[in-house]
Amino acid sequence: MIPYGRQDITEADLAAVRDVLTSDFITQGPAIAGFEEALAGYCGVRHGVAMNSATSALHVAYMALGLGQGDLLWTSPNTFVATSNAALYCGAEVDFVDIDPDTYNMCLDSLEAKLEAAEKAGRLPKVVTPVHFAGQSCDMARLGALRDRYGFAVVEDASHAVGGSYGGAPVGNCAHSDITIFSFHPVKIITTAEGGMAMTNDDELAAKMAMLRTHGITRDPARMRGEGDGPWYYQQTMLGYNYRITDMQAALGRSQLTRLDSYIDARHARRAVYDRELADLPLKLPYQAEYQHSGLHLYPVLVTDAAPVDRATAFARLREMGIGVNVLYIPVYLQPWYQDLGFRPGHCPNAEDYYRRMITIPMYATLGADDQQTVIDRLRDVFGG
Known part of the structure; x- marks a missing residue:
């Protein structure tokens, strides 16, 4: 995995x-x-x-x-x-x-x-x-x-x-x-x-x-x-x-x-590969605001309406293929504890829409080129392209 x-x-x-x-x-x-x-x-x-x-x-x-x-x-x-x-x-x-x-x-x-x-x-x-x-x-x-x-x-x-x-x-x-x-x-x-x-x-x-x-x-x-x-x-x-x-x-x-700057550089190098190789898939790729330079802890992609599968299906298939995707985060107020405090679905529509669509794919400084290519290939298998 x-x-x-x-x-x-x-x-x-x-x-x-x-x-x-x-x-x-x-x-x-x-x-x-x-x-x-x-x-x-x-x-x-x-x-x-x-x-x-x-x-x-x-x-x-x-x-x-x-x-x-x-x-x-x-x-x-x-x-x-x-x-x-x-x-x-x-x-x-x-x-x-x-x-x-x-x-x-x-x-x-x-x-x-x-x-x-x-x-x-x-x-x-x-x-x-x-x-x-x-x-x-x-x-x-x-x-x-x-x-x-x-x-x-x-x-x-x-x-x-x-x-x-x-x-x-x-x-x-x-x-x-x-x-x-x-x-x-x-x-x-x-x-x-x-x-x-x-x-x-x-x-x-x-x-x-x-x-x-x-x-x-x-x-x-x-x-x-x-x-x-x-x-x-x-x-x-x-x-x-x-x-x-x-x-x-x-x-x-x-x-x-002592290696923090090199870690950030490595993450951005991997982001550039993802940005290029995933651009034609029915996924919304991460936006980067010009006023900042991200630490790139995650690389979240959103499954669009044009995708051949929904997020849940894509998640299951990618896990079966050995890609350790994750979903981050469930809107906090949807948790049972917060529901007991009076929060209800619909409180933050953008957050809920994001949650329904998002998958975060492997992103870390030591992600090797072969493993990253495997991630890209499996995403193509699931989403076409």
Whole structure:
């Protein structure tokens, strides 16, 4: 089976992890800070706060922004459930903004109209979380202008987009947002096995997130209440969680980071082949907005009405042929848990139409030419051409 995504682990990665395993620290040691500083430097942002998953990073980001009971968060329905679940963990309510039919990201025309209506109703969101789907950044300058006008905070869910850029600057620099979240799951662009990181230019948000990932504990005298008892002393000043990443994971991530640009280049080389070789099939190929350079986590194709088979049939046949296609994502609000919250089909028509048609085909940096040609040949077998 040729998978839709795959990690790349090299001897350098193994050596980095071995070095940690034979050191004095395998968790809560210097490798974590090293990874945070390296990725923050790459992105051109002041702080990186590494955690054990992007879900944890989203939760902590929302908490640091004060999201809680009675507050509202808006996000895209075309995402993994974690993006909105993390807001529910905070006691907030969530709603969804339909997607753009070309980029599959949050439609900013729809967002602007929804904000105008919400302002009149006196129910504006506290946080808006755009999702950089498949690695393609939302139009963050326009979103940032809406943030300034309506007063909400912005958390970029860039789980798909590390290594991508917007307006010539790296995704994660937080020029138009408060916090950006990356994921390092094995099918993502770089991996720490499981892991995530929150990026921010705000010193106070960074300090809060660092405490929240470690039980709400601080050893900084400036953040304690009263005098400490000695150099061993710490205080818990908020209710936090154990969301820590290990030094082993951080060492792997820092090693992977040295190849990030080459991974992005390799993905774009494979995209160019797909764009050329699949152009005559009854599929809608991914659109790329000029204002950004995608991380290309995914290569989603949409089955058009001209296709000889529907998506379900195509999916089954491709799997039978050894092509590990996937479908990402089911609109979040169609999940039973969200249906119980009152959401119903029809809430975001573009997202639902996208879901009915989409298949994501193999895309990863080490996808070989022979395997990619096999993917193309099998797509031709299914769709003609």
